[in-house]
Amino acid sequence: MNIPDKTTCLSLMDRYEMLPNIKDHSLMVKHIAVFLGKKLMEKGFDLNIQLIEASALLHDITKTISFKTKEDHAYTGGLLLDKLGYHRVAFIVKQHVFLNDWDVNKNIAEEHIVNYSDKRVMHDKIVTLHKRFDDLKIRYGKTQEKLERIDKMFKKTIELETGIFSLLPFEPDRILDLA
Ligand SMILES: [Fe+2]
DSSP states (O other): OOOOOHHHHHHHHHHTTOOHHHHHHHHHHHHHHHHHHHHHHHTTOOOOHHHHHHHHHHTTTTHHHHHHHOOOHHHHHHHHHHHTTOHHHHHHHHTSSSOSOOOTTTOOOHHHHHHHHHHTEETTEEOOHHHHHHHHHHHHOOSHHHHHHHHHHHHHHHHHHHHHHTSSSSOGGGHHHHO
């Protein structure tokens, strides 16, 4: 499996001119995702921490350009990483907004952890899902259709949170103190 190390991820962020605030956001998502991944591994789940770290750092790799092009940055970020040969990272980045499968009970995987961690970080601060989605609605819910899409994602993410924390010995709110 070809996974870029942290130095390579940081230089990719620079090469694709990631805005400083998106870089700060990605570093915090990485921090939370690695923390959750390690806690799940302590509980006996088989996860790859290097894969979680790289996918979290690179999840918004095409976000900066998407402001201009209006491209779907989850999809194009995945395409870019596929092109660079990081196929497993690409698979996770493509799902960082909307997962193919939200049910972690069958098989929790790195994509669940990166998706969830991104939704707990607003800018570079750890927040609740309610707070994060209230902010998303204000910033991106410009039409009824977009609002409904955000609301659907909120409901799926609550399910995801319930699933992840049914496997962990602490509550979602505790991330702020523990991580
Ligand atoms: Fe994103």
